[in-house]
Amino acid sequence: MNVPLYEKIWMWASGGIIVAFVATVLVTGIGGALQPPSHVETIDPTKVFTDPRFAHPGVSVDANGATVVAFGMMFGFTPGEIRVPAGKPVIFRMTSADVTHGFLIVGTNANTMLVPGYVSQFTTVFKQPGEYLIVCHEYCGLGHHLMAGKLIVEAAKP
Numbered sequence: 001m002n003v004p005l006y007e008k009i010w011m012w013a014s015g016g017i018i019v020a021f022v023a024t025v026l027v028t029g030i031g032g033a034l035q036p037p038s039h040v041e042t043i044d045p046t047k048v049f050t051d052p053r054f055a056h057p058g059v060s061v062d063a064n065g066a067t068v069v070a071f072g073m074m075f076g077f078t079p080g081e082i083r084v085p086a087g088k089p090v091i092f093r094m095t096s097a098d099v100t101h102g103f104l105i106v107g108t109n110a111n112t113m114l115v116p117g118y119v120s121q122f123t124t125v126f127k128q129p130g131e132y133l134i135v136c137h138e139y140c141g142l143g144h145h146l147m148a149g150k151l152i153v154e155a156a157k158p
């Protein structure tokens with residue numbers, strides 16, 4: 001079979017693009033530990049404040065790491081300042097009390113959507129102590145650009 005040169009080039013280029021896309025998914029998923037949120041857990045968004053899972057937002061720290069319970073709401077995160085230990089697994093459990101918000105800790109792989117009606121959960125480790133900016137990256141209304149928080153990663157105490 002005689003395949004013209006240009007057709008060969010396009011076939012190889014198409015194959016190369018497919019390989020690049022699959023490699024991107026594998027590198028970010030396995031290498032960068034970026035995964036879509038698991039745990040399909042539902043919640044009534046009108047009852048976030050009284051639901052026992054979110055009635056006391058905050059951070060609880062134990063020997064194994066920390067658990068952050070937080071929610072997003074126009075136009076802020078509760079709690080607005082989160083303190084976690086460095087180098088230990090931190091479990092984030094979050095939801096939204098109104099519309100869809102985003103939760104991104106800039107410079108880390110912590111990134112999820114806060115969808116009303118659902119609980120988003122993920123675990124990550126912050127290796128570098130310091131202050132990180134938390135932003136909402138899903139347009140949620142007129143005050144969207146003001147929706148920010150702070151994460152403080154504290155070095156392990158000697």
Ligand SMILES: [Cu+2]
Nearest residue numbers: 101136140147
């Ligand atoms: Cu928002």
